Amino acid sequence: MNAPGVLSSPPGGDPEADVAIAAHHLGKRFSLRHERPTTLSQELLGVFRGGPATEPFWALDDVSFSVIRGRALGIVGRNGSGKSSLLKILAGTLAPTTGTLVVRGTISTMLQLGAGFHPEFTGRNNVHLSAALLDIPEATLRREFDGMVAFAELERFIDVPVKYYSAGMLARLGFALSTAVREDILLIDEVLGVGDLAFQRKCEARMRALLTSGVTVVIVSHDVEAVRSLCDEAIWLDRGRIRAAGPAEVVVDAYCAASAG
């Protein structure tokens, strides 16, 4: 388990210092409780019956990879393959059961704004709360706010409660917020490919600009075309294990072929 970290290092063999994310043998175990006690009394009954039947379930198993600064990594795989667990571990909300993770730099997560806060709140309120959650300083937000709203094309609606927003509007605002302030690492979970074609183009352009400026991006998506076009590299997760890793196109092709067959 503790073998020296064999990183799937990209061609060129950049020095270790340029690695933004290094994951070594990450594993995440959940306890699947078949009859999941959710109340105290059920739990107590479970004690008398010799404890609930639990079965260890490895959502992630021996996952190692690294991402060079300024590159984009795509993560593909079927539902339940461990993609979201991996992203949560990267975001720091879930602790890995085994392995180590080294993250160099600040992290921004793309929030789905609508889910985030109160639906009665206006877009402006939601942006402020989300910014506080993402630890974006007030001053920075004030400076970036107008540009952000303009990017999301929501000038007319920013003071309307978000419960009247369409899904596309919410996603646009979320994208604008999490990319307006430049953090070192951007984590994206399945929110690309929102909005109309023109907006998608804008998103893609902004993503490329971020990557050029040295931001590291990790994308989890079922949108294989987005992964193919935006990411340099990809990993394909299958039941918690890495089935394939390498250049995005190769991995995505393999994944598509397997899914089709």
Add this chain to the structure above:
Amino acid sequence: MPGTQAGGGGALAAVRELWAFRDLLRSLVARDLSVRYRRSALGFLWSLLNPLLMMLVFTIVFEVVKPQQVRSYPLFVLAGLLPWNFLAGSLTGAVRSVTGNAHLIDKVHFPREVLPLSVVLANLVNFLLGLAVFLPLALLMGARWNGWILALPVVIGIQVMIVAGLSLMLAAMNVFYRDAEQVLEVGLTAWFFLTPVFYELELLPNQVLGIDVWRLVYTLNPMATLVTDYRYVMLYETPIIRHTLVPFVIGCVLLAGGWWAFRRVAPAFAEEV
């Protein structure tokens, strides 16, 4: 945002992390407060109007009923009800504060304490606004103050410690056992009647089977002591009672213990909610 895992760390680290997220705390408090009165025509004025109208109701009701020989009963009741509402509102909100924000817990790493603590702070603001209306009104209606009114912030401080400690515990407990909400509901009702909000503690018999009932209540129920303290300093020119040391100690233990316990289990929140 630091890209590190939430570490255990000491108390100092916990405070420093919370301080780093004070903007979030402030935003959440503002959200709580404005959600409360959203879509109401009078909006924020309700915070002030509420105790005023309550006072009016009590005055009318107890002019008719005349239940006890307590001097100016409406003041007496409100002096106990305002702090009680601070406690009950905080705990009821805090118990769901983590489970109700699962989508945030999942996505972003931030000190989870801000969720229950923001509920406590929002209720505190509401409580203070209530006091701001109550105090001048009390003066108008014949309450008398002396230097002991200066002890009011101390009494409030002790109550904040107790409320915050309990809120942290309940919020964390509810993640693992949703029973916490139910237990709280029943517990609050029982606690309410064990606290002399509508009655004077002196109404109870002092000696039952050789047990000093008053002392027992004051020792075991910090809210009884605090409510009495509130009345003494705000209405009766009387020093806070000797037993105030007990809620102070209980407050310290609850806050330190609650915070410690919360931080201990917080890393597991994302898995459970």
